Amino acid sequence: MTTVRMRPIMTRVAAKTGEPAQETAVDYAIEARSLRAYYGENLALKDVTLPMRRNYVTAIIGPSGCGKSTLVRCLNRMHELVPGARIEGKVLFGGADINAAGVDPVELRSRIGMVFQKPNPFPKSIYANVAFGLKINGHKGNMAEAVERSLRQAALWDEVKDRLNSPALSLSGGQQQRLCIARAIAIEPEVVLMDEPCSALDPIATMAIEDLIRRLKERYSIVIVTHNMQQAARVSDETAFLMVDQDRAGYLVEFDATERIFTNPSHEQTEAYITGRFS
Amino acid sequence: MPRVDFDRDLMALQDELLLMGSMVEKAIAKAMDALKRRDLEAAREVVRDDDLIDQKQFDIEDHCINTMATQHPVAIDLRHIVTVLHISVELERMADYAEGIGKISIMMGDEPPLKPLIDIPRMADKTADMLRRSLDALVNRDVEAAHRVCGDDDEVDALYDQVYRELLTYMIEDAKNIRRATYLLWVAHDLERVADRATNIAERVIYMVTGKMAEVGASTY
Structure with a gap:
């Protein structure tokens, strides 16, 4: 079913880039290939090749400054919004290079959504927050139904259905974050990037979001950056471990099934990091 | 950045297990x-003192569960704790x-x-030696030594086979021997099972x- 959902965007991006749409196996929602990210002259991310599978939760873990957030921001071209920032290598989405000439980054970001560390609802009503993305994307169907569907998928509907016109900022932190997830998925993206989505939340709200992530992967492919290794272990199918070298450039140490990373990792560096003996 | 307290806790857990191992070794020797x-009287003491070993196993299990609940071990630390838990059951x-x-x-x-x-x-003697060496392999993280322990089980199986055949001839010779032969056969079988458990410990070390x-x-048995 997801393959069917993916085809239009693969074709659209491929048509613009002139690249064959089947370059990537359909198993991968998004792929970084020999990706290097720079801030000015500073190399922040070194030769990362990371295939992220469709309908999987892929976790990215690593110490501060290893380029986790930079990596996810490269996946929907948010990295380029920083003045002087650039990349080398490729990010393939549906087999086509997202950085190729002719690809509209705004449209791309509607297909690869993002949820940030701190809940950032607009200072509008709950309803307006979810409807916002739909409106600017020219949604033609029944708006109320689409809002309800997104809120239900984000496991928030039952809590807000009687107060859709209340200000979004009146919600608790956990509810605000689920609202942001509802807003991100309202426009039916294929990939949802989450940059430490629970770091500002209490344990109960965190568990609610984790539960949601596990359910959302049935419809979306999810890439989550987290500092919380237990969270990576709990929610993800595959985990990438990034480290930072002497020149402060991040690089990929190990990428494997989450189960394996947390029971028997292949690299000493991974083991030192996840067991808390990293220095 | 080492985890001093956690590492100390893991060592304490292993020390408790080694202590339990020596209690078991002594129990077999005394029996x-x-x-x-x-x-x-010594035989009665072995039976009575088994309660102490049971209690030690509960203590180790409790320690493992507390450490897992509070420290969230992963990778080698998780395998270490699970191995200690498993070995305590074998012991x-x-x-x-x-x-x-x-x-x-x-x-x-x-x-x-x-x-x-x-x-x-x-x-x-052979089973006690296997038990000692399996626990040494744990302490030294020595996979080769653990494999050698597993290999030695064949020797114990061969001895058991020999004892079995010999006791069988006694039984065939005179039906009055059956009861006393059966007692000794039970002893031999118990020892054969101890060797199997030592092999299990060695397998856990390899894991x-x-x-x-x-x-x-x-x-074989």
């Missing part, structure tokens, strides 16, 4: 000694076999053994070090 010397069962030998001594009462004990004490779970060789 065998009681059997050889027909010392019923507890080994102690039950020692208790079993003590009970057999008590059942035999003042009756002299059917025949001089030669191969059975050899089995006991702890390599992360790979596998049965190394199969016991």
Whole structure:
């Protein structure tokens, strides 16, 4: 079913880039290939090749400054919004290079959504927050139904259905974050990037979001950056471990099934990091 | 950045396990000694002291559960704790076999053994050696040594086979021997099972070090 959902965007991006749409196996929602990210002259991310599978939760873990957030921001071209920032290598989405000439980054970001560390609802009503993305994307169907569907998928509907016109900022932190997830998925993206989505939340709200992530992967492919290794272990199918070298450039140490990373990792560096003996 | 307290906790857990191992080793030696010397009081002590070993197993299990709940171990730390937990169960069962030998001594009462004990004490020495070396392999994280322990199980199986055949001839020779032959057969069987448990410990050590779970060789019995 997801393959069917993916085809239009693969074709659209491929048509613009002139690249064959089947370059990537359909198993991968998004792929970084020999990706290097720079801030000015500073190399922040070194030769990362990371295939992220469709309908999987892929976790990215690593110490501060290893380029986790930079990596996810490269996946929907948010990295380029920083003045002087650039990349080398490729990010393939549906087999086509997202950085190729002719690809509209705004449209791309509607297909690869993002949820940030701190809940950032607009200072509008709950309803307006979810409807916002739909409106600017020219949604033609029944708006109320689409809002309800997104809120239900984000496991928030039952809590807000009687107060859709209340200000979004009146919600608790956990509810605000689920609202942001509802807003991100309202426009039916294929990939949802989450940059430490629970770091500002209490344990109960965190568990609610984790539960949601596990359910959302049935419809979306999810890439989550987290500092919380237990969270990576709990929610993800595959985990990438990034480290930072002497020149402060991040690089990929190990990428494997989450189960394996947390029971028997292949690299000493991974083991030192996840067991808390990293220095 | 080392995790000093956690590392100390893991070492304390391992030390508790080694202490339990030595309790089990002593129980087997004492049960065998009681059997050889027909010392019923010593045999009763082995049976009674099994409660101490049971309690030690509960303590270790409790310690493992607390550490897992509070420290969230992963990778080698998780494998270490799970291995300690597993080995404590193996040791507890080994102690039950020692208790079993003590009970057999008590059942035999003042009756002299059917025949001089030669191969059975050899089995006991070999199994005690396997137990010691399996725990050494744990301490030294030595996969090769663990494999050698597994290999030695064949020797114990061969000794058991020899004891079995010999006792069978006694039974065939005179039906009056059956009861006393059966007692000794039970002792030999208990020792054979101790060796199997030592092999299980060695397999757990291999898992702890390599992360790979596998049965190394199969016991004949």
